[in-house]
Amino acid sequence: MANIRDVADSAGVSVATVSRTLQQPERVSPKTRNKVMAAVQAVGYKPNLMAVKFRSGKTHNLVVLVPTVANVFFARVISGMQEAAAELGYSILLANTLGNSEIENHYAKMVSTSQADGLIQLRANNPLDASMINDHGLLPMVNACEVIDDGQYPVVSLDNRAAAKAMTEHLISLGHSRIAMIKGPNSSPLTQERLMGYKDALAQANIVFDESLLFPGDFTLQAGYNAGESISRLENRPSAVFCENDETAIGAMQAFKQANLHVPKDISVAGFDDIAFSAFVDPPLTTIAQPAEEFGRTAVTLLVDVLNGKIRKAPKVIMPFELIVRESTGKAFG
Amino acid sequence: MANIRDVADSAGVSVATVSRTLQQPERVSPKTRNKVMAAVQAVGYKPNLMAVKFRSGKTHNLVVLVPTVANVFFARVISGMQEAAAELGYSILLANTLGNSEIENHYAKMVSTSQADGLIQLRANNPLDASMINDHGLLPMVNACEVIDDGQYPVVSLDNRAAAKAMTEHLISLGHSRIAMIKGPNSSPLTQERLMGYKDALAQANIVFDESLLFPGDFTLQAGYNAGESISRLENRPSAVFCENDETAIGAMQAFKQANLHVPKDISVAGFDDIAFSAFVDPPLTTIAQPAEEFGRTAVTLLVDVLNGKIRKAPKVIMPFELIVRESTGKAFG
DNA sequence: GGCAATGATGTAACCGTTTTCATTTAAACA
DNA sequence: TGTTTAAATGAAAACGGTTACATCATTGCC
Numbered sequence: 122m123a124n125i126r127d128v129a130d131s132a133g134v135s136v137a138t139v140s141r142t143l144q145q146p147e148r149v150s151p152k153t154r155n156k157v158m159a160a161v162q163a164v165g166y167k168p169n170l171m172a173v174k175f176r177s178g179k180t181h182n183l184v185v186l187v188p189t190v191a192n193v194f195f196a197r198v199i200s201g202m203q204e205a206a207a208e209l210g211y212s213i214l215l216a217n218t219l220g221n222s223e224i225e226n227h228y229a230k231m232v233s234t235s236q237a238d239g240l241i242q243l244r245a246n247n248p249l250d251a252s253m254i255n256d257h258g259l260l261p262m263v264n265a266c267e268v269i270d271d272g273q274y275p276v277v278s279l280d281n282r283a284a285a286k287a288m289t290e291h292l293i294s295l296g297h298s299r300i301a302m303i304k305g306p307n308s309s310p311l312t313q314e315r316l317m318g319y320k321d322a323l324a325q326a327n328i329v330f331d332e333s334l335l336f337p338g339d340f341t342l343q344a345g346y347n348a349g350e351s352i353s354r355l356e357n358r359p360s361a362v363f364c365e366n367d368e369t370a371i372g373a374m375q376a377f378k379q380a381n382l383h384v385p386k387d388i389s390v391a392g393f394d395d396i397a398f399s400a401f402v403d404p405p406l407t408t409i410a411q412p413a414e415e416f417g418r419t420a421v422t423l424l425v426d427v428l429n430g431k432i433r434k435a436p437k438v439i440m441p442f443e444l445i446v447r448e449s450t451g452k453a454f455g
Numbered sequence: 456m457a458n459i460r461d462v463a464d465s466a467g468v469s470v471a472t473v474s475r476t477l478q479q480p481e482r483v484s485p486k487t488r489n490k491v492m493a494a495v496q497a498v499g500y501k502p503n504l505m506a507v508k509f510r511s512g513k514t515h516n517l518v519v520l521v522p523t524v525a526n527v528f529f530a531r532v533i534s535g536m537q538e539a540a541a542e543l544g545y546s547i548l549l550a551n552t553l554g555n556s557e558i559e560n561h562y563a564k565m566v567s568t569s570q571a572d573g574l575i576q577l578r579a580n581n582p583l584d585a586s587m588i589n590d591h592g593l594l595p596m597v598n599a600c601e602v603i604d605d606g607q608y609p610v611v612s613l614d615n616r617a618a619a620k621a622m623t624e625h626l627i628s629l630g631h632s633r634i635a636m637i638k639g640p641n642s643s644p645l646t647q648e649r650l651m652g653y654k655d656a657l658a659q660a661n662i663v664f665d666e667s668l669l670f671p672g673d674f675t676l677q678a679g680y681n682a683g684e685s686i687s688r689l690e691n692r693p694s695a696v697f698c699e700n701d702e703t704a705i706g707a708m709q710a711f712k713q714a715n716l717h718v719p720k721d722i723s724v725a726g727f728d729d730i731a732f733s734a735f736v737d738p739p740l741t742t743i744a745q746p747a748e749e750f751g752r753t754a755v756t757l758l759v760d761v762l763n764g765k766i767r768k769a770p771k772v773i774m775p776f777e778l779i780v781r782e783s784t785g786k787a788f789g
Numbered sequence: 790g791g792c793a794a795t796g797a798t799g800t801a802a803c804c805g806t807t808t809t810c811a812t813t814t815a816a817a818c819a
Numbered sequence: 820t821g822t823t824t825a826a827a828t829g830a831a832a833a834c835g836g837t838t839a840c841a842t843c844a845t846t847g848c849c
Binding site: 189191252346372 | 706
Binding site for chain 3: 475478503507509510511
């Protein structure tokens, strides 16, 4: 691999001149500029960006901790990140952490070992360990989507409570009063917030909260299916089910069909996220749309601001949501 | 950020000794080893891996060009890559290229500019330009999933022709003779191969190939929906549809339902890929399972072999497929 | 023509490691 | 104790760029 010295030799100039020709051409006379450019071509010179990054101390890499790239919602978030990063001259290093703290910690180390400049965490978990937070203050990090809002780091999130309330209100307005909820993992603040929104709407409509209508889940199709089976076997079956994400809702709908329950005639189903599949299942799913790509763009922009020292106090960005009413929710029977 | 010199000063030894303590502890006396380790703790030393990579000339980064991370099949492939890479001490740099040659080329440059050691392309397109293939031979690259099989680079693929033939035979065995096909982009060799497999099975059963039963698509839900609409409006409607991927099949099924066609009673639908959703749609989709994670693992392993000079001639790995019969395909009417 | 100011180019230090080679220290042996 | 051998350590170069500073050449002006 030809290096800058080869170019300098070939052009009969110093390495400094080569560097200047490439970085600030105006500082070099046209004559030498041409000589150098010709030499660059001649020897097939490609600057070693590893050396540049090492010298500059800036890698222009951002590590993104994503619980699972197989989740369609995160896939959209990542797309948005990639776009924003490209515009700002950064590269995204994607880490598929499977929600495992050790793996998260492993990739977070890329920042403390100077392999990346900053970190974006998409899960409500602090991936840093004591060794990364010592003397010199905080490590550049942004927390998005599923967040811990302790004011330490910039945060990009949805008002999950308001969104869940809006969806529950929608179901109540259709005449439902026994509304089941298929939750996400209890460890996720998302789940807590959405549960609170659900309770808010219930309370507002004077419906007493019934703990037995809460079903466990983990955001997967299978978990939704399992919960759906349980629900369909209930003697006093609820007339609606609010699922904490679309995968869960699609899994549950499948279970209902196999139990010969018609959606929405026998039971209404609502999801959360508005993934692409949701418009193409039968019936199309009522859900909450989140601006997934915007989440990604915003997180990257914020992180780069942090890196450039443009941010003093950790900001908190709340993204808008939208209730998308399709055909999986309908009037309550009776 | 403390560097190795700070540690050396703090421990009262030379930088060489510090480096040895960390890399080959057995080459250092226990006494100094302890001194150094204590100093490492004291100053909070984290080796600058950017410097290490620069020095060694090896980045241990692999760039992966993926047409779209939003495709569930690719998401599985990526998971497999990440696993294998972690085991082998490599990091994956994911590039969401949207099938755009320029973006591909941009990320491919990371290899020629020493920011990554090798490249995995998941699309049947050569992302390299002339400047990358000059004198010193080929750039380390592996082509997986959608491949160009020109013998230049290692390849990991499925016998798409055989798989498509197997699926078509399945449909024929159910009594279908008018079998539509919703294709992928014509530019994709995948599409050509699957079309050939489809024709093979037809010919073997003495069914004349009917060009008018071919419908265009691009592997998206929407394209499947559009094709499904066209098919349902046909006067002499086919009794089965073979879709080149599951997204397309799910989109098509949705169109059939809206046209009041029952799957599989009125029309059978088959997919390709066996994504997670396919088992949870109504009816569950008959499809071809591909070992997606294995694709990823194999591609990474192969690339690392190339980087280690363990490979002479570009190997060609064919992964196995499996016909998964669910409920979306049934006996032909009449 | 002589001097100052400006522009063009070169020299060399620097970034943080690893590693070769030289040197010092310790151990082994007679 | 003196000599040989092995083990432990240190000094310094190297990786490939960028850049502060020094130097040299050119131009403008009196």
